[in-house]
Amino acid sequence: MTHKLTIAEAIEKLKKGEITSYQLTQDCLDQIDKFDGEIKAFVTVCRESALKDAQEADRVIKERGPEIFNEKPLFGIPYACKDNFSTEGIETTASSNVLKGYKPPFESTVTKRLKNAGAILLGKTNMDAFAHGSSTETSDFFKTKNPWDFERIPGGSSGGSAAAVAANMCIFAIGSETAGSIRGPAVWCGITGLKPTYGRVSRYGTVAMASSTDSPGPLTKSALDAALVLQVIAGKDPFDATSNPAPVGSYVQDEDSPNLKGLKIGKPKSYFDIELEVGVGKALNKVLEKFVELGAEIVEIDLINPKYSIGVYTILQRSEVSSNLARLDGIRYGNPRSEFGFEAKKRMMLGAYTLSSGYYDQYYSKAQKVRTLIVNDFHEAFEKVDLIIGPTMPGIAPKLGAAEQSPLFGELADMLQEPSAIAGLCGISLPCGMSEGMPVGFQLIGNHLDEEKLIAASLAFQNATEYHKSFPEMEAK
């Protein structure tokens, strides 16, 4: 049953010799065997290499004892990685037929840092093809199901990673967010998802979507676990010119329950005025009460209506993606451009249109100016408050097939995450209860490079509540 452990719990037990890394890895693989035929979170499972790495990890733990964890903080911990991170020699597809069969000749910085910290790769997870979506339904391969209800979507585009964590098929997972792709599936799958400040974590080796907002980050069973992973993957990377040279913070905090006295949490009117499902609204009110109980002060603020972010994000993302996917020529690597799916073609072409001569000013330039308004708006807000709180998604995970209802399904669903993503801020999604049998969550947004404050508030919340300890009861067919 070790697959149900968190990173922190697993490390304690590994240090004491109560469990082995082989056991952890084998239990995760057994869980994958049992449930992934139904859930379909994984595109590739690296069974042999994972068990081999785990055996080696156990040998080293025996030889060097617990002090190995000072050097390698995630030693022996099995994880799943979204399939848009280049893993040398291991198929990396971004769930697209254009990259099917592609084996990168180099390693992404995120997976390299995790490897150096001793983490063990279990496999690559399903996603919306090229991350174009918020449902994982637009994967060119297959749809991933929500472990809480196999007839519902897990969210996206990091749906495979979120589902893998929620189903305890791994101890933690890696995803990426352009606008909502970590926080969204985290909420719909009832787990914790952290989107770091843009530039805090290197994008080198990730299949690019919107280069000015893409942010790799962890999907985990707790905020403490998210901190443990961020501590490993954050930091300047000479291979990524947009990675931030600011020193990495101390995310793994000593305090068992950080003191929130004096912490000002902004409650934006425009984020709460939108139509929320009743269950989400009720859960959020309880969250606000809890933060007050913990010593924080809720401050009423206002932010630009998030609906404008839909326009900004749609234009920005399509424009940047048209440029990024132009490099896929099917000559140096990958399959011909005729293999692109409908969603990818749609986005590339719309992006080419908004960047084209005659339309650049009214679309792309206008969107980037509205982006300035959003950035300035947050800047003003953070002069009054330390963090901002709000719903992540307006409702519980929809049924499979939801993405087909609207060409802007993702953008509409992610409306509350787009502003902070466009502004490059950090954000975390935390579970806060259930509604109609499905998990509900909320988000905290922090200022640039203020992950320490974000994590402190999250730790305090999770130390005082048990929501993050719920996992779905699944039945194997």
Place this chain on the structure above:
Amino acid sequence: MPAEITKDDVRRIAKISNLELSEDEVGVFAKLFTETLKYMDMLNELDTSSVEETYQITGLTNVFQSENVSATLSKEAALSNASDPVDGYFGTKAVFERE
């Protein structure tokens, strides 16, 4: 903003995007783009006359590579996924023979 994206617009965009579309797809995309771009009209409700564009939010400028050139891919590694390698080079369609 144009009232409608025409099929000719879509064909032109497909060409500059280096994508081939079926006639059916051309029709579908024309409709979809018109719908999506109408939605973008809402951005005109905001006054942006006094702001400049934000292209990136890091504030970083002139990030240069260090003088010590690091290892790059070997020829073998670079060609490892090539669709049509020829004599140790990437093979492509002939340029001068294209219409």
